Amino acid sequence: MERILDLNIVEVRKLLKKGEISSVDLTRFYLERIKKYDGAIQSYLRTTEEVAMAMAEDADGRIRAGEDGPLLGIPFGIKDIFCAKGMETTCASQILKGFIAPYDATVIQRLKERHFVHLGRVNMDEFAMGSSTENSSFQTTKNPWDLTRIPGGSSGGSAAAVAGGLCAASLGTDTGGSIRQPAGLCGVVGMKPTYGRVSRYGLIAFASSLDQIGPITRNVTDCATVLGAIAGYDPMDSTSIPQPVPDYLALLGRDIKGMKIGVAKEYFVEGIEPDVKKAVADSIALFEKHGAIVVDITLPHTEYAVSTYYIICTAEASSNLARYDGVKYGLRVDGKDIIDMYKKTRMKGFGQEVKRRIILGTYVLSSGYYDAYYGQAGKVRTLIRRDFEEAFTRCDIIVTPVSPTTAFTIGEKAEDPLQMYLSDIFTIPVNLAGLPGMSVPCGFDRAGLPIGLQIIGQPLDEARMLQAAFVLESEKKVKTIPDSFKG
Amino acid sequence: MNYNDYEGVMGLEVHAHLLTESKIFCGCSTKFGGEPNSHTCPTCMGLPGALPVLNKKVVDFAIKLGLALHCTINRKSIFARKNYYYPDLPKAYQISQYEEPICSNGYLDIFMNGEKKRIRVLRVHMEEDAGKLVHESTIEASTYSLVDYNRSSVPLLEIVSEPDLSTPEEAVLYLKALRDVLVYLEICDGNMEEGSFRCDANVSVKRKSDTKLGTRTEMKNLNSFRSVEKSLAYEITRQIDLVKQGGTVIQETRLFNVDEGITYSMRGKEEAHDYRYFPDPDLLPLIVDDQWIEEIREGLPELPMAKMERFMTDHGLPRYDAEILVSDKELADYFEETVRLCKEPKTASNWIMTELLRELKNGNISPKDSPLSPAHLAELLSLIKDGTINIKIGKEIFPELYERGISPKELVKEKGLVQISDETAIVAMIDAILAKCPREVEEFRAGKDKLLGFFVGQVMKEARGKANPKLLNELLMGRLKGSG
Numbered sequence: 001m002e003r004i005l006d007l008n009i010v011e012v013r014k015l016l017k018k019g020e021i022s023s024v025d026l027t028r029f030y031l032e033r034i035k036k037y038d039g040a041i042q043s044y045l046r047t048t049e050e051v052a053m054a055m056a057e058d059a060d061g062r063i064r065a066g067e068d069g070p071l072l073g074i075p076f077g078i079k080d081i082f083c084a085k086g087m088e089t090t091c092a093s094q095i096l097k098g099f100i101a102p103y104d105a106t107v108i109q110r111l112k113e114r115h116f117v118h119l120g121r122v123n124m125d126e127f128a129m130g131s132s133t134e135n136s137s138f139q140t141t142k143n144p145w146d147l148t149r150i151p152g153g154s155s156g157g158s159a160a161a162v163a164g165g166l167c168a169a170s171l172g173t174d175t176g177g178s179i180r181q182p183a184g185l186c187g188v189v190g191m192k193p194t195y196g197r198v199s200r201y202g203l204i205a206f207a208s209s210l211d212q213i214g215p216i217t218r219n220v221t222d223c224a225t226v227l228g229a230i231a232g233y234d235p236m237d238s239t240s241i242p243q244p245v246p247d248y249l250a251l252l253g254r255d256i257k258g259m260k261i262g263v264a265k266e267y268f269v270e271g272i273e274p275d276v277k278k279a280v281a282d283s284i285a286l287f288e289k290h291g292a293i294v295v296d297i298t299l300p301h302t303e304y305a306v307s308t309y310y311i312i313c314t315a316e317a318s319s320n321l322a323r324y325d326g327v328k329y330g331l332r333v334d335g336k337d338i339i340d341m342y343k344k345t346r347m348k349g350f351g352q353e354v355k356r357r358i359i360l361g362t363y364v365l366s367s368g369y370y371d372a373y374y375g376q377a378g379k380v381r382t383l384i385r386r387d388f389e390e391a392f393t394r395c396d397i398i399v400t401p402v403s404p405t406t407a408f409t410i411g412e413k414a415e416d417p418l419q420m421y422l423s424d425i426f427t428i429p430v431n432l433a434g435l436p437g438m439s440v441p442c443g444f445d446r447a448g449l450p451i452g453l454q455i456i457g458q459p460l461d462e463a464r465m466l467q468a469a470f471v472l473e474s475e476k477k478v479k480t481i482p483d484s485f486k487g
Numbered sequence: 488m489n490y491n492d493y494e495g496v497m498g499l500e501v502h503a504h505l506l507t508e509s510k511i512f513c514g515c516s517t518k519f520g521g522e523p524n525s526h527t528c529p530t531c532m533g534l535p536g537a538l539p540v541l542n543k544k545v546v547d548f549a550i551k552l553g554l555a556l557h558c559t560i561n562r563k564s565i566f567a568r569k570n571y572y573y574p575d576l577p578k579a580y581q582i583s584q585y586e587e588p589i590c591s592n593g594y595l596d597i598f599m600n601g602e603k604k605r606i607r608v609l610r611v612h613m614e615e616d617a618g619k620l621v622h623e624s625t626i627e628a629s630t631y632s633l634v635d636y637n638r639s640s641v642p643l644l645e646i647v648s649e650p651d652l653s654t655p656e657e658a659v660l661y662l663k664a665l666r667d668v669l670v671y672l673e674i675c676d677g678n679m680e681e682g683s684f685r686c687d688a689n690v691s692v693k694r695k696s697d698t699k700l701g702t703r704t705e706m707k708n709l710n711s712f713r714s715v716e717k718s719l720a721y722e723i724t725r726q727i728d729l730v731k732q733g734g735t736v737i738q739e740t741r742l743f744n745v746d747e748g749i750t751y752s753m754r755g756k757e758e759a760h761d762y763r764y765f766p767d768p769d770l771l772p773l774i775v776d777d778q779w780i781e782e783i784r785e786g787l788p789e790l791p792m793a794k795m796e797r798f799m800t801d802h803g804l805p806r807y808d809a810e811i812l813v814s815d816k817e818l819a820d821y822f823e824e825t826v827r828l829c830k831e832p833k834t835a836s837n838w839i840m841t842e843l844l845r846e847l848k849n850g851n852i853s854p855k856d857s858p859l860s861p862a863h864l865a866e867l868l869s870l871i872k873d874g875t876i877n878i879k880i881g882k883e884i885f886p887e888l889y890e891r892g893i894s895p896k897e898l899v900k901e902k903g904l905v906q907i908s909d910e911t912a913i914v915a916m917i918d919a920i921l922a923k924c925p926r927e928v929e930e931f932r933a934g935k936d937k938l939l940g941f942f943v944g945q946v947m948k949e950a951r952g953k954a955n956p957k958l959l960n961e962l963l964m965g966r967l968k969g970s971g
Binding site for chain 1: 529532534541579634764765768769770
């Protein structure tokens with residue numbers, strides 16, 4: 001079974017179809033690996049073994065009956081931010097501890113329709129607020145490449161579980177880099193699709209105008225496969241885009257001759273580690289070698305992205321998280337009256353970073369401050385979007401580093417929120433512009449830590465990004481599972 | 488300074504529950520009643536991850552009202568979140584419209600003693616209602632609250648007037664006119680008691696000579712026309728008294744206590760709110776194109792004001808009649824159907840406003856459910872017009888006609904009530920009466936004219952009410968003056 005970890009989902013599906021392995025074998029294989037390795041990695045908050053085995057048996061029945069499908073019988077670890085009927089869904093927060101979702105998120109429903117196997121729920125920063133999983137109220141996940149380091153965040157549990165070979169694939173969410181940054185730091189593939197490409201219904205909101213769901217996988221092919229399954233219009237999400245879903249696998253393996261690759265000087269600033277800079281430069285050279293044309297572009301408003309982002313995302317979060325008041329579900333701490341109950345519940349239920357953002361967001365929306373902060377941020381957001389529109393008149397995709405550094409050590413930035421915020425400096429503008437962005441492994445630093453290349457695309461142009469990522473992946477053959485977690 | 492030197496300045500904020508099948512942002516039923524929390528789903532319960540999807544029907548209704556109130560229908564409008572904590576508000580924000588509502592700058596005309604006054608409408612916007620707290624006894628006595636979210640996310644239109652109302656009477660007229668419009672458009676049932684038509688009022692006072700408005704208070708809990716009138720009257724007097732004594736009005740929310748007829752300050756509860764409105768990122772800007780507006784415009788029914796004008800010009804009714812008839816669309820329909828059949832608008836109006844309305848009110852029946860159909864009323868009026876029966880008989884048999892819902896012709900035949908128009912027969916009865924009352928005849932001839940009524944009564948009594956009154960009068964005069 002070990003070879004499974006070297007195969008992509010398309011190849012595993014062939015084995016399942018031929019009956020060489022079963023979904024139950026596959027599920028057991030991952031559950032055993034979780035038992036063996038997750039004590040060290042701590043990517044899973046909960047495994048749902050019984051549900052997983054039942055789903056695997058059901059999938060095997062379907063396979064025997066001749067059913068087919070891209071994810072039939074494939075085991076996933078799911079970020080604990082998606083409502084799944086009958087399952088505890090916590091957002092890694094004390095305030096939702098014990099909350100059993102009574103309905104399925106659209107993405108969960110789509111995976112269920114394709115008969116995936118739900119292995120369990122993986123860790124994250126509380127309410128997806130953070131870049132390291134240190135803000136999880138339950139546990140800090142470790143980076144499989146170096147257990148003293150963070151896996152990135154907020155989808156750190158997803159990236160670590162995929163990198164550690166503890167699931168075939170995972171779903172994450174990305175508000176300012178929460179898929180791409182952990183994927184980059186854990187050396188796996190992560191895609192934040194175009195805003196509106198994947199329905200947000202049932203995704204527990206952090207910042208609604210920025211949140212987007214996407215796959216975290218061990219290779220580009222799996223990324224295309226999973227994206228194809230979850231993308232598409234959903235009448236339950238007013239912001240979802242009513243456009244047909246292309247075949248994301250179709251362009252994989254096609255050459256990139258003539259593809260115009262934009263490189264923005266604003267993304268190669270001070271503070272980038274030399275090894276990161278070099279790995280990105282090498283990747284650009286590799287694209288060029290394959291016939292792509294490198295174009296210098298400029299994204300002049302990049303320097304305002306982080307501050308703009310922290311106004312918009314905190315404002316939306318302050319409103320989105322107001323519903324956790326102890327009245328209807330989740331934690332309730334009794335008080336002498338209703339106001340006291342609200343206060344005590346939220347005081348106890350939310351962690352420090354979440355509180356910090358609620359307070360910030362409440363402030364920027366307050367009367368008298370709205371225009372100076374939220375109003376202004378909206379205008380800057382438009383400028384950032386226009387930067388990209390302008391750039392994309394000259395190129396097809398843009399490549400940048402995912403993060404300025406490789407994975408930092410646990411605790412290194414925990415006490416310095418600003419430094420933590422800056423680790424998303426290259427991913428945040430993409431969310432503000434609503435564009436698709438992905439992280440694909442492009443090498444290692446001298447300490448052996450993975451480096452991710454960010455590919456930014458035009459709206460709904462994920463297929464082309466995957467095409468370029470596939471070229472890089474095929475050429476570089478960067479391994480995605482550390483040797484210590486093989487076998 | 489006396490009271491007459493001051494005047495009130497009022498603007499109303501009306502909330503109208505819409506008669507859509509489903510809620511504004513989910514597919515749940517809007518039906519009133521039902522087991523608590525049975526008409527709910529993740530969206531209207533504010534569960535984590537749930538998202539709103541706009542019900543297009545609500546937009547249709549908003550455009551309808553906007554057109555009826557001569558508003559600008561904004562091609563782009565924005566849903567915004569109004570953030571505040573209360574257990575009946577499951578998301579801790581209400582989705583409403585703030586800076587860019589769907590309709591703005593319209594008006595509604597009212598008639599005060601026959602004189603037209605134009606009340607400007609600032610805006611009409613869409614929003615969702617909250618749930619309802621339920622207590623075992625009263626909120627004060629209960630140690631806990633239960634929440635019923637059936638009403639959560641039921642669609643509302645908020646209609647905000649400019650401060651153009653000067654008296655409580657005007658305010659009530661405006662409210663009634665607005666309710667008529669909503670009911671005519673069939674978008675709201677206008678029921679104040681059940682809360683599907685609610686009103687808050689902003690009240691201030693100023694010296695008549697001043698142009699600057701005074702500080703306003705907001706009055707809540709006005710759930711009947713009477714409450715509106717009484718509370719506004721109380722509040723205006725209170726404010727004038729305060730100002731006359733050199734005090735200042737504080738901007739605050741006040742509650743009207745129906746039993747005491749007094750308004751109370753709610754100070755400290757609502758004041759400090761900063762709702763932190765911002766555009767709801769879960770909903771796209773609402774774009775309404777010309778075609779959508781035109782489709783709605785084409786489907787608009789005739790509105791009360793237009794109908795009233797038409798009843799006055801086409802049917803020659805006095806304003807008083809027209810106002811009463813159009814105040815209830817069903818009644819107006821009843822009237823029009825009757826007139827179509829009998830071609831006597833004023834007579835029909837008289838009968839409807841007196842006889843029919845009395846019966847309907849007694850039984851608390853709506854005009855469309857009247858047992859007496861417009862066709863039967865028209866038939867009755869024809870019987871009177873062609874002299875088959877007289878008015879008196881008509882009025883006598885009206886309750887029975889109404890009760891039994893049968894044809895007037897049948898009933899008249901059944902009861903032998905056909906009017907006596909045979910001159911010889913009437914003359915015979917007259918002569919018999921005159922013969923019995925020589926003294927009265929003497930007195931009449933001596934100039935006591937009012938005895939005519941006595942003779943008419945006596946003959947009618949003899950004719951068991953069936954004598955043709957006009958003929959009877961003529962013949963009686965002839966006999967009294969002519970012979971002897």
